Amino acid sequence: MPASTRELYQRHVLNTARRSLALARGEGARVWDEDGKRYLDLGGGIAVNCLGHAHPRLARTLADQAAALIHTSNLYHNAPAAKLAERLAGLLGGGKIFFTNSGAESNECLLKLARKAGDPAGKFEVIAALQSFHGRTFGGIAATGQEKMRAGFGPMLPGFIHVPFNDLAAVEAAMTPRTAAVLIEGIQGEGGVMPARADFLLGLRRLTRERGVMLLYDAVQCGHFRTGCYQSWQRILEGVPGGDGFRPDALSMAKSLGGGFPIGAAWISEEYENVLGPGSHNTTYGGGPLGCAAANTVLDVIEDENLAANIRARGDQLLAGLRPLAGSHGITDVRGFGGMIGVVLGHEGAADLATRLAEAGLVVVPAGTGVLRFLPPLNVTAAEIDEGVAIMWKTLG
Numbered sequence: 001m002p003a004s005t006r007e008l009y010q011r012h013v014l015n016t017a018r019r020s021l022a023l024a025r026g027e028g029a030r031v032w033d034e035d036g037k038r039y040l041d042l043g044g045g046i047a048v049n050c051l052g053h054a055h056p057r058l059a060r061t062l063a064d065q066a067a068a069l070i071h072t073s074n075l076y077h078n079a080p081a082a083k084l085a086e087r088l089a090g091l092l093g094g095g096k097i098f099f100t101n102s103g104a105e106s107n108e109c110l111l112k113l114a115r116k117a118g119d120p121a122g123k124f125e126v127i128a129a130l131q132s133f134h135g136r137t138f139g140g141i142a143a144t145g146q147e148k149m150r151a152g153f154g155p156m157l158p159g160f161i162h163v164p165f166n167d168l169a170a171v172e173a174a175m176t177p178r179t180a181a182v183l184i185e186g187i188q189g190e191g192g193v194m195p196a197r198a199d200f201l202l203g204l205r206r207l208t209r210e211r212g213v214m215l216l217y218d219a220v221q222c223g224h225f226r227t228g229c230y231q232s233w234q235r236i237l238e239g240v241p242g243g244d245g246f247r248p249d250a251l252s253m254a255k256s257l258g259g260g261f262p263i264g265a266a267w268i269s270e271e272y273e274n275v276l277g278p279g280s281h282n283t284t285y286g287g288g289p290l291g292c293a294a295a296n297t298v299l300d301v302i303e304d305e306n307l308a309a310n311i312r313a314r315g316d317q318l319l320a321g322l323r324p325l326a327g328s329h330g331i332t333d334v335r336g337f338g339g340m341i342g343v344v345l346g347h348e349g350a351a352d353l354a355t356r357l358a359e360a361g362l363v364v365v366p367a368g369t370g371v372l373r374f375l376p377p378l379n380v381t382a383a384e385i386d387e388g389v390a391i392m393w394k395t396l397g
């Protein structure tokens with residue numbers, strides 16, 4: 001008998017993740033495992049599959065673009081990248097784009113940008129948040145405010161200071177003449193779906209401007225319409241006086257940007273767009289025509305199918321369905337926006353609960369050990385949300 005997928009993984013793939021199902025195919029918010037069992041996928045490939053699985057327009061774009069031009073390297077121009085950069089910069093009101101292949105690489109670009117911009121003044125320190133997550137590269141783990149991600153990999157890249165999230169006074173107290181940047185996630189994802197407070201965002205923007213410090217925004221998980229707005233600050237600051245003027249100095253993106261095709265990007269505001277000049281930073285695959293064509297189609301579908309409004313409504317529905325769980329079953333809180341909702345368990349059983357939910361036909365994603373994350377596709381339907389909520393209630397008993 002040939003070895004199973006699980007057996008081949010055990011023999012040949014590094015054991016760096018707690019893997020569960022062996023998935024074979026998907027359609028919309030449904031996935032099937034190798035035995036043909038069907039699941040409702042409200043984990044979205046950890047906030048990546050924003051159009052669900054096998055969206056016909058995305059599949060067609062990938063096939064058409066692959067038949068025309070897959071890769072060129074960064075030595076040449078290509079039309080899909082030019083168009084995507086124009087659209088992303090347009091959404092952010094100006095500035096320029098550096099294309100990458102993942103979230104960690106997008107953050108590397110932000111960190112190198114901050115050091116290069118700060119270098120003439122001897123500024124290199126970055127203040128980041130406790131419980132943050134910024135990726136698994138050396139820059140990423142140094143920036144990440146979780147000791148367990150760094151354990152055994154020392155010595156760390158120097159110059160990172162961690163302070164409690166949503167604590168403006170702590171950021172101010174950590175600032176020194178060497179501070180180059182403050183780096184935050186708009187909504188901490190891996191840290192347990194913890195949104196930035198409006199007053200924290202506005203206070204940070206004011207403080208960083210006053211001190212000549214860059215404000216770097218990691219939108220890898222919470223960006224790209226996941227909250228019902230293009231960027232999470234637009235949702236968090238909605239209706240808040242002064243909120244319209246908020247914009248970070250640079251931003252990292254990946255995950256939903258390609259809807260499943262691996263592509264990332266860093267956006268850099270006009271003020272800093274000339275800091276990284278020719279030869280200062282690059283990547284072979286960044287801005288390839290295949291990934292950029294995919295990302296353009298993702299944006300087209302989000303616009304054409306009005307998915308920002310959909311995920312906003314579906315998120316409200318999901319919150320309404322899950323919130324009554326708080327206070328029972330050990331659940332202490334249900335929080336988040338749109339397609340980024342966290343169920344805070346009040347115990348360390350997130351992985352075990354995710355396994356029980358999968359057995360019951362629902363795929364969701366743990367965040368750390370104590371929070372369960374719902375990261376559904378932006379085109380999830382009202383019936384699918386109802387179904388997911390029902391499975392959750394039934395499984396909790």
Ligand SMILES: Cc1ncc(COP(=O)(O)O)c(C=O)c1O
Binds near residue numbers: 046103104135
């Ligand atoms: C906020 C945030 N930043 C960065 C990353 C790293 O992205 P990638 O895994 O694509 O390198 C992640 C991944 O979960 C993330 O959630």
